[in-house]
Amino acid sequence: MTLLDIAEVAEKSGLAPSALRFYEKRGLLEPAGRNGLRRLYHPDVLRRLDLVACARGAGFTIAEIARFLVATPSDAALRERMAEKAAELEETIDRLNRMRESLRHAATCDHVPLVECPDFKQAITATEAGHGR
Structure with a gap:
């Protein structure tokens, strides 16, 4: 080797x-x-x-x-932290997916001004709601 x-x-x-x-x-x-x-x-x-x-x-x-x-299967506290982190990551992924869709819409939207587009506003609101605001 x-x-x-x-x-x-x-x-x-x-x-x-x-x-x-x-x-x-x-x-x-x-x-x-x-x-x-x-x-x-x-x-x-x-x-x-x-x-x-x-x-x-x-x-x-x-x-x-x-x-x-160095964890073993018997490390209950670490397993709990992993489960918490997995849930946090799921929330982050959901929020980022909503943001991606908002940006995709914004990239093709013809509304003037863009920030007043009802679809864009709805997508942003959903993104902010998913972020705990």
């Missing part, structure tokens, strides 16, 4: 080496060893970084992600 050095992981992941070292300090990554002063990683570190990026994008904190990476 060919190991990747930190520069290769940084290039392939789009992350700075300092971010990789930060993730290592926080327990998200574990190097496979060193070549001189350079950290070496197994190639599967790229999948782990994809998971970390996805979780960060979903709003999980670094601490939550670190905990998730």
Whole structure:
């Protein structure tokens, strides 16, 4: 198995080496060893970084992600947090879908001014309602 050095992981992941070292300090990554002063990683570190990026994008904190990476099925508190986050994401997805449809309508609407279009106003109101306003 060919190991990747930190520069290769940084290039392939789009992350700075300092971010990789930060993730290592926080327990998200574990190097496979060193070549001189350079950290070496197994190639599967790229999948782990994809998971970390996805979780960060979903709003999980670094601490939550670190905990998730070592979780067992018996971690009831973490499972509850995951269910809460899934519900939050569902609300966000619904709101973004409504916003997308509003923008699609606005892109083809001929009403002058656009913001007074009844369909646009209705879509925006639905979007704001979905955001808890």
